[in-house]
Amino acid sequence: QVQLVESGGGLVKPGGSLRLSCAASGFTFSDYYINWIRQAPGKGLEWVSHISTGGSTIYYADSVKGRFTISRDNAKNSVYLQMNSLRAEDTAVYYCARGEGGDIWGQGTMVTVSS
Amino acid sequence: QSVLTQPPSASGTPGQRVTISCSGSRSNIGSNYVYWYQQLPGTGPKLLIYRNNQRPSGVPDRFSGSKSGTSASLAISGLRSEDEADYYCAAWDDSLSGYVFGTGTKVTVL
Numbered sequence: 001q002v003q004l005v006e007s008g009g010g011l012v013k014p015g016g017s018l019r020l021s022c023a024a025s026g027f028t029f030s031d032y033y034i035n036w037i038r039q040a041p042g043k044g045l046e047w048v049s050h051i052s053t054g055g056s057t058i059y060y061a062d063s064v065k066g067r068f069t070i071s072r073d074n075a076k077n078s079v080y081l082q083m084n085s086l087r088a089e090d091t092a093v094y095y096c097a098r099g100e101g102g103d104i105w106g107q108g109t110m111v112t113v114s115s
Numbered sequence: 116q117s118v119l120t121q122p123p124s125a126s127g128t129p130g131q132r133v134t135i136s137c138s139g140s141r142s143n144i145g146s147n148y149v150y151w152y153q154q155l156p157g158t159g160p161k162l163l164i165y166r167n168n169q170r171p172s173g174v175p176d177r178f179s180g181s182k183s184g185t186s187a188s189l190a191i192s193g194l195r196s197e198d199e200a201d202y203y204c205a206a207w208d209d210s211l212s213g214y215v216f217g218t219g220t221k222v223t224v225l
Contacts, residue, residue: 035214037160045152045160045203047214059212093159101150101165101205108159 002026002104004096009109012086020081020109022096029077030054032099036070036081038092039108048094051079064090086113118143119204119217126223127194135220137187137204143215147207149187151180154201163202164189191222199224 008020022034036048049070050059058070069082079096093108120138127133137149151164162171164180167187177193187206191198204217 037214037216044219045154045205045216047205047216050213061213062211095159097160101148101162102152102160103162103165103171105159105161 004098004104004106006094006096006106006109009094009111011112011114013115014087014113016086016113017082017084018086018111020083020094020111022079022081022106024077024079024098027098027104030074033057034072034079034099035097035102036079036094037097037102037105038090038094038111040089040092043092046092049081083111086111088113118208118211118215119206121202121204121217121220123218124221124223126225127191128225129194129196131194132190132192133194133198133222134191135189135202135204135222137189137217139185139187139206139215141185142210143185143206143208144182144187145185146209149180149182150205151178151189152203152205153198154203156200160203194224196224198222 005023012018033052035050038046038048051070055072067085072079091113093110095108096106098104125133148166152160153163154160167182168180179190202220208215
């Protein structure tokens with residue numbers, strides 16, 4: 001079954017860190033680039049970061065640049081999002097999505113930044 | 116922040132045709148493909164249209180996409196109650212070097 005499963009979300013204090021994981025199964029993971037997209041409670045979708053198939057091309061939204069780091073391990077069929085210096089405005093459900101247009105999305109993992 | 120502008124809401128009765136617009140600029144819609152997503156209540160987004168007007172397998176042909184210049188639109192024909200959802204457009208933005216999403220449109224079936 002083709003799927004992406006996010007994990008690693010939780011409650012963290014402002015200034016803290018979290019590492020999200022996106023585990024892929026059912027397809028050749030190394031053939032696809034991956035995007036992270038987030039959705040704050042009751043709000044719209046916001047693109048966060050992109051990583052190419054081999055990890056050599058990476059992009060970030062201005063809102064997370066310098067604080068978040070995306071990486072991937074094709075041997076483990078996984079993509080990671082290291083989130084540092086977290087702020088209240090980073091509170092959201094974080095989704096990973098596969099390839100062009102995001103033809104497969106995970107179920108999301110909730111990140112809450114609050115004291 | 117949303118760079119693509121959509122109407123906040125749209126509605127229709129069962130069987131009607133509803134159209135949702137998505138307005139951007141030369142650096143995003145004007146230069147790149149447009150994608151559309153459907154988000155049913157309490158669920159994650161689902162790709163509805165890719166490359167302006169292509170439907171992934173399994174998406175009914177009641178859904179269609181088009182693009183002209185710096186704008187795009189999604190049409191839902193033969194509206195059904197299960198189409199009640201939020202719809203988002205998206206495109207790559209060359210100036211931002213990232214994807215931008217639309218503000219989202221809530222479709223209500225009356």
